[in-house]
Amino acid sequence: MMSIVQFLPKTELQAIMDLHQGDCIQLHCREDLFQVIGIDDDHNRCWVRRWPLMANGSPVFEVSMQQITHSSKGSKQHHLAKV
Numbered sequence: 458m459m460s461i462v463q464f465l466p467k468t469e470l471q472a473i474m475d476l477h478q479g480d481c482i483q484l485h486c487r488e489d490l491f492q493v494i495g496i497d498d499d500h501n502r503c504w505v506r507r508w509p510l511m512a513n514g515s516p517v518f519e520v521s522m523q524q525i526t527h528s529s530k531g532s533k534q535h536h537l538a539k540v
Contacts, residue, residue, distance in 0.1 A: 476525070477496075478494065478495060479493060480528045481508050481528065482525050482526075482527065482528045483527055484505075484520060484524045484526065485524050485525075485526055489507055490509075491506060491508055492505060492507075492508040493505055493528075494506055501522045501523070502519055502520065502521060503522055503525075504518065505517065505518065506518070
């Protein structure tokens with residue numbers, strides 16, 4: 458099985474490293490900000506919660522990385538959003 462590093466262009470490989478726990482992101486069709494709580498690169502999923510936190514807490518939910526439009530580190534799409 459080929460590793461993702463073997464066939465992704467350097468710019469797309471860099472996008473993988475740009476998503477970190479704690480980053481603020483936006484999702485397709487949503488203007489709200491969400492904070493990344495956890496990342497599962499093996500299954501292309503991550504767990505997020507609305508940011509800023511609500512007074513009684515913000516529920517955490519799972520999303521596909523394809524739903525991420527950009528993060529607080531820049532306005533790049535996640536590498537899987539282009540697949």
